[in-house]
Amino acid sequence: MESWGDVERREFLSWLARGTFGAAVAGGALGAGRPAAAAPDITVLVRATVIDGTGQPPARNSTVVLSGDRILAVGQHPEVPRLSGVRVVDLDGKYVIPGLWDLHAHSTFFESTIALLHVVHGVTGIRDMWGVPETHDLRRRVEAGEVLGPRLVIASTVIDGPGSPWPDVDLVRTEAEARAAVHRAKDGGADFVKVYSFLSPECYAAIADESGKVGLPFAGHVPARVPVQVAVERGQHTHEHLYNLFTSTSHNAEELYAQLTAMPDDPTDPNWWGLQLHRIEREAVATHDPARAEALFTRMVERGIWQSPTLFVERQMSLSPETILGDPVVQDRLRYIPISLRAIWLARMRVRPPRTPQEVAELLRFGDARLRLLNAMHEAGVGIVAGTDAGYTYVFPGFALHDELALLVRAGLSPMAALQSATRDAAQCLGRAHETGTIAVGKQADLVVLEADPLADITNTRRIHAVITRGRYLGPQDRTRMLAEIEAAASEPDEAPTATPDSCCHP
Numbered sequence: 484m485e486s487w488g489d490v491e492r493r494e495f496l497s498w499l500a501r502g503t504f505g506a507a508v509a510g511g512a513l514g515a516g517r518p519a520a521a522a523p524d525i526t527v528l529v530r531a532t533v534i535d536g537t538g539q540p541p542a543r544n545s546t547v548v549l550s551g552d553r554i555l556a557v558g559q560h561p562e563v564p565r566l567s568g569v570r571v572v573d574l575d576g577k578y579v580i581p582g583l584w585d586l587h588a589h590s591t592f593f594e595s596t597i598a599l600l601h602v603v604h605g606v607t608g609i610r611d612m613w614g615v616p617e618t619h620d621l622r623r624r625v626e627a628g629e630v631l632g633p634r635l636v637i638a639s640t641v642i643d644g645p646g647s648p649w650p651d652v653d654l655v656r657t658e659a660e661a662r663a664a665v666h667r668a669k670d671g672g673a674d675f676v677k678v679y680s681f682l683s684p685e686c687y688a689a690i691a692d693e694s695g696k697v698g699l700p701f702a703g704h705v706p707a708r709v710p711v712q713v714a715v716e717r718g719q720h721t722h723e724h725l726y727n728l729f730t731s732t733s734h735n736a737e738e739l740y741a742q743l744t745a746m747p748d749d750p751t752d753p754n755w756w757g758l759q760l761h762r763i764e765r766e767a768v769a770t771h772d773p774a775r776a777e778a779l780f781t782r783m784v785e786r787g788i789w790q791s792p793t794l795f796v797e798r799q800m801s802l803s804p805e806t807i808l809g810d811p812v813v814q815d816r817l818r819y820i821p822i823s824l825r826a827i828w829l830a831r832m833r834v835r836p837p838r839t840p841q842e843v844a845e846l847l848r849f850g851d852a853r854l855r856l857l858n859a860m861h862e863a864g865v866g867i868v869a870g871t872d873a874g875y876t877y878v879f880p881g882f883a884l885h886d887e888l889a890l891l892v893r894a895g896l897s898p899m900a901a902l903q904s905a906t907r908d909a910a911q912c913l914g915r916a917h918e919t920g921t922i923a924v925g926k927q928a929d930l931v932v933l934e935a936d937p938l939a940d941i942t943n944t945r946r947i948h949a950v951i952t953r954g955r956y957l958g959p960q961d962r963t964r965m966l967a968e969i970e971a972a973a974s975e976p977d978e979a980p981t982a983t984p985d986s987c988c989h990p
């Protein structure tokens with residue numbers, strides 16, 4: 484390996500000092516004061532337009548200096564000296580944004596396909612909503628630098644109640660079982676406890692209480708029989724899919740929850756409450772009470788509760804199965820999905836009843852009401868984070884995050900706010916704002932280089948020139964090669980681990 488002596492180090496530090504980087508640079512990061520060391524792994528991005536994620540306007544002709552997995556400096560500079568170990572990349576005309584986070588993803592354990600699809604599309608961090616041992620194993624190997632993959636925040640197994648549509652959940656019927664499930668989550672190394680729609684209010688309260696005792700956040704679906712106001716007071720950290728919001732903000736809310744509670748509790752009963760909840764939620768749009776919504780949103784802000792609306796998957800699942808299966812975009816993207824997962828997706832789609840055009844139109848109208856509600860939440864100051872349900876049926880990892888950003892803008896967020904939902908705000912939601920989410924000195928070296936301005940048109944986030952993950956620069960040729968490798972791996976029959984939960988309960 485080339486050695487970096489005091490001369491090179493001094494020249495580089497002197498160059499850094501001549502720039503207007505606006506922040507002191509620690510010479511220690513470059514091994515100053517030590518004898519000649521191996522050449523550092525430094526990448527200098529020059530002439531870029533930087534959109535740093537803080538909300539500041541784009542900074543033209545900027546330089547970003549990366550040292551290993553850290554951002555060493557950001558600002559303006561004179562010409563870079565030619566030194567061993569220093570790679571200079573000219574990004575004239577390009578836009579640099581922070582690496583994107585998808586805060587609602589599944590099935591990341593397919594490491595040579597799903598995990599890489601995120602990275603190649605600029606999604607350098609994800610929150611996996613159903614942790615299994617394979618997910619933790621992948622995280623260990625990604626952190627050790629053995630394999631390429633997104634940074635991972637990992638949920639527990641889904642904890643749910645009787646009637647759950649998923650066979651592999653941690654099913655709880657009593658408060659004692661609910662508390663025990665929280666301990667299993669803690670012992671399994673989960674970053675947070677994942678709650679789901681079919682939990683009883685009593686079990687949910689026990690999970691909230693026990694999570695606090697073991698020091699884990701809890702997040703996921705607000706259970707169908709728990710008003711959102713109650714979930715906010717209990718401190719459920721993120722609420723997924725905008726579920727239950729119309730029921731909870733109806734001026735008939737108390738009556739609607741009383742109806743749900745009065746319905747049979749037996750999932751085999753044709754009048755089981757679980758079969759009625761989507762209808763009740765849709766009908767509640769007609770009795771929406773904006774003042775009640777405003778009060779709820781204010782309380783969400785005060786309590787630091789986040790919403791992950793997953794607009795794209797809800798919209799897609801409003802369509803008839805044959806529409807989804809016949810979509811040429813869906814067909815084209817399938818080649819990147821492991822064949823075992825393709826089979827699961829297809830089987831799920833085959834058991835969905837077809838929808839009449841009237842039913843689809845009704846669901847899409849409901850989707851529009853959800854967009855309006857989301858915009859009201861955003862304007863009230865509630866934190867919105869981008870999540871996709873990637874890995875769930877026909878939601879393509881990596882691709883979907885860009886679809887989600889476009890829908891957030893369609894809902895009324897500015898392109899900057901949409902971008903922040905997957906960068907600065909995602910980091911804040913995860914408690915990781917000190918290390919990710921914006922382009923700032925000392926933060927992790929995760930960046931996306933775009934061909935065009937995402938603030939002029941949010942769909943420009945799809946026009947990726949390069950991805951930088953943990954300081955590793957993946958340029959156009961690297962990305963093309965990676966996509967070919969993902970496609971090849973997807974057709975291998977052995978990609979499926981033993982457990983393949985990937986789930987949700989969209990209408």
Ligand SMILES: [Zn+2]
Pocket residue numbers: 587589612872875986987
């Ligand atoms: Zn999900």
Ligand SMILES: [Zn+2]
Pocket residue numbers: 704723724986987988
């Ligand atoms: Zn879900």
